[in-house]
Amino acid sequence: MLESPSEPIGSLYVHVPFCAQKCSYCAFYSEPSSGEVINRYVAALVRELELVAGDLRPRTVFFGGGTPSLLNLRQWEQIFRALERFKLLGAAEWTVECNPATVSLDKAKLLRAHGVNRVSMGVQSLNEALLDRLGRVHTREMAFKSFDVLRQAGFDNLNLDLMFAIPGQTLAVWRETLAEAVAMGSEHLSSYEVIYEEDTALYAQLHAGEFDEDEDLACAMYDELVERAAAAGFQQYEVANFSRGAFRNCRHNVNYWRGGSFYGLGPSATSYVRGVRTRNWSNTGLYCEQLEKGNRALESREELAPLARAGETAAFGLRMVAGWPFEQFQQITGHDLRREWAGDMASLERQGWGRFSGEGFQLTPQGLRFADAAARLFLR
Ligand SMILES: C[S@@+](CC[C@H](N)C(=O)[O-])C[C@H]1O[C@@H](n2cnc3c(N)ncnc32)[C@H](O)[C@@H]1O
Numbered sequence: 001m002l003e004s005p006s007e008p009i010g011s012l013y014v015h016v017p018f019c020a021q022k023c024s025y026c027a028f029y030s031e032p033s034s035g036e037v038i039n040r041y042v043a044a045l046v047r048e049l050e051l052v053a054g055d056l057r058p059r060t061v062f063f064g065g066g067t068p069s070l071l072n073l074r075q076w077e078q079i080f081r082a083l084e085r086f087k088l089l090g091a092a093e094w095t096v097e098c099n100p101a102t103v104s105l106d107k108a109k110l111l112r113a114h115g116v117n118r119v120s121m122g123v124q125s126l127n128e129a130l131l132d133r134l135g136r137v138h139t140r141e142m143a144f145k146s147f148d149v150l151r152q153a154g155f156d157n158l159n160l161d162l163m164f165a166i167p168g169q170t171l172a173v174w175r176e177t178l179a180e181a182v183a184m185g186s187e188h189l190s191s192y193e194v195i196y197e198e199d200t201a202l203y204a205q206l207h208a209g210e211f212d213e214d215e216d217l218a219c220a221m222y223d224e225l226v227e228r229a230a231a232a233g234f235q236q237y238e239v240a241n242f243s244r245g246a247f248r249n250c251r252h253n254v255n256y257w258r259g260g261s262f263y264g265l266g267p268s269a270t271s272y273v274r275g276v277r278t279r280n281w282s283n284t285g286l287y288c289e290q291l292e293k294g295n296r297a298l299e300s301r302e303e304l305a306p307l308a309r310a311g312e313t314a315a316f317g318l319r320m321v322a323g324w325p326f327e328q329f330q331q332i333t334g335h336d337l338r339r340e341w342a343g344d345m346a347s348l349e350r351q352g353w354g355r356f357s358g359e360g361f362q363l364t365p366q367g368l369r370f371a372d373a374a375a376r377l378f379l380r
């Protein structure tokens with residue numbers, strides 16, 4: 001990226017690798033929680049924060065997981081004190097992911113009081129049978145209740161995560177969940193089609209022939225999502241993301257999609273800093289051990305060639321409804337989409353998946369539905 005080496009990095013992700021119970025579809029790195037391991041993790045995280053603090057001035061912070069809301073009040077307080085000590089407070093947007101089973105009023109108030117101003121809650125479905133099928137640890141009632149608790153604690157910027165094309169989910173059930181979720185009145189909605197990730201229970205069931213994928217149904221569900229969200233006053237700004245106005249777009253994620261730098265701390269987290277991608281060990285014990293010795297817990301380091309980097313940035317940014325303004329792309333990557341990717345854009349346009357707007361290129365609604373396939377063309 002053409003980012004100044006002297007400018008501190010403006011984006012911080014923290015991975016919290018604990019879950020009360022593993023969901024059947026999820027491949028994010030997490031393990032069952034236990035008080036002792038979490039204490040050791042928090043101490044290691046504080047060390048890691050200290051190691052990078054000199055190169056960080058976060059405008060956006062995102063605590064994801066895993067289940068950050070599993071940390072108790074004392075553990076959160078320890079993290080807040082460290083952030084204050086290392087002068088890392090003051091981000092304009094600070095999101096914490098929560099599971100409806102682990103939200104309490106005390107915890108929500110503590111987060112809000114220390115500057116967390118956005119909560120992303122994993123709801124997935126509001127159908128009891130499907131929540132069960134997904135191995136979720138909460139009921140639909142807990143989703144409604146936790147939402148109210150977050151409001152009561154003063155959060156005015158809430159996201160709900162939903163999933164569609166869940167095995168056994170009919171279009172009628174999806175419509176019900178969508179209608180109920182939209183009626184909750186969140187400021188933001190993220191909705192993902194189920195991905196069958198290797199090493200998950202759902203993947204094993206699919207490959208054991210317990211159910212089939214239904215591509216047409218998934219398409220109908222996506223269309224329903226886009227229509228219902230628009231009818232409820234949401235604007236789609238990315239394939240899976242909708243907000244009530246651009247000022248509610250998740251700035252942290254927009255930075256990813258626009259190819260910006262970020263530090264990712266915690267086990268399994270990826271950082272992307274001035275063109276160099278590193279990844280932490282996906283093992284909490286190893287992660288803690290390294291940090292206890294005073295080392296960053298890096299498992300890998302990769303410096304992409306400029307063109308490969310630009311290709312990845314092109315692919316990510318095309319997931320945004322606005323697509324890529326040519327000038328902006330050139331400023332960020334140093335490459336011109338109109339030169340290197342002219343043929344790919346023309347073929348997407350012929351297919352009806354892309355269009356030129358004069359100053360830029362974007363995917364059409366049809367192209368957004370198949371954004372992953374479209375984006376792959378841009379990788380070099
Ligand atoms: C890391 S989870 C964070 C939320 C929190 N851990 C919870 O589940 O309540 C982020 C979101 O990714 C989505 N997700 C995770 N695995 C997925 C998969 N295999 N396919 C589609 N979406 C997935 C879910 O919607 C989930 O809420």
Ligand code: SF4
Nearest residue numbers: 019022023026065066
């Ligand atoms: S979806 Fe969330 S709660 Fe479920 S296993 Fe993944 S990270 Fe944990």
